[in-house]
Amino acid sequence: MISRRHIAIAASLFLGVTSSYAQSNTVRLVVPFSTGGPTDIAARVIAPLLSEAMGKTVIVDNRVGATGAIGAEFVARAPADGNTILFGTSSIMGANPALMPKLAYDPVRDFAPVSLVATIENILVVHPSVPANNVQEFIRYAKDNPGKLFYGSSGTGSTYHLGSEMFASMTKTQLGHVPYKGQGPAAQDLLAGHIQLMFDAFNSAVPNIKSGRVKALGIASAKRHPELPDLPTISEQGVPGYVTTIWLAFFVPAKTPTSVVDKLNQDLRTIMQRQDVRDRFNKLGMQAVSSSTQELDAVLKQELAQWTRVVREANIKPE
Secondary structure, three states: OOOOOHHHHHHHHHHHHHHHOOOOOOEEEOOOOOOOOHHHHHHHHHHHHHHHHHHEEEEEEEEOOOHHHHHHHHOOOOOOOOEEEEEEEEHHHHHHHHOOOOOOOOOOOOOEEEEEEEEEEEEEEOOOOOOOOOOHHHHHHHHOOOOOOEEEEOOOOOHHHHHHHHHHHOOOOOOOEOOOOOHHHHHHHHHHOOOOEEEHHHHHHHHHHHHHOOEEEEEEOOOOOOOOOOEHHHHHHHHOOOOOOOOEEEEEEEOOHHHHEEEHHHHHHHHHHHHHHHHHHOOOOEEEEEOOOOHHHHHHHHHHHHHHHHHHHHHOOOO
């Protein structure tokens, strides 16, 4: 027969276990992409420094699948104790929800924003055969040749696809879309002249720009890049407000205590200001940044509104 003493002992053991979970010495940094990619490498630069700041072991947990949705959903359903963190991106938190409204997670409802950690600038590049050396010349050429110019992207619904459609809409040009399985194949077809233009990530575009294999017309960021100071932004060149910068940021489950979020934000801001971290990120083609929780929240909501509008106006459907 089970006595009250046995029940009391079992209850105390149960409470001890649940308490140890809440006070875990291990933090899981969930990266919704495979190992070896830029986001994964960036996470592995930050993880040991965050571990030192938090006094806990930070492990990188790659949860791949469904264009990032599997990792995002895992974090959304995790305990709100600060021990599970999502390394989110503009595609996972901005583009995917706009394109697939029935996702199992809501980027605003299910997460608390912590801080931006990096940006990746996109550059509008064209094949040398295109008779344009800046954005306005390209717009005029595209309007004179409606439907004859084709751009490549890493796939239907990708931020590169959505960003190109937004550019076509804002410039009132007709551009054809050729989806590829990744940016690499698209860039190869651009070099071969099979397509005429694309928005390419900074680190992959710059070598081809410097070798003259493509022409850079403008950078799709709010300000010029320090490594290409002579390349104007697209916004500067008569397309005001055109920005499609890719961003990476930390999120935790909603209802995580404000004190936990604020401490994590402070730790990340300190880490991302380190010169050695900035240098490592530059080699990855990223710019190390940081933000307040409020700034990240504003970026997220602006991005959601932007991509929702683009998807609706261009009638883009997920593959």
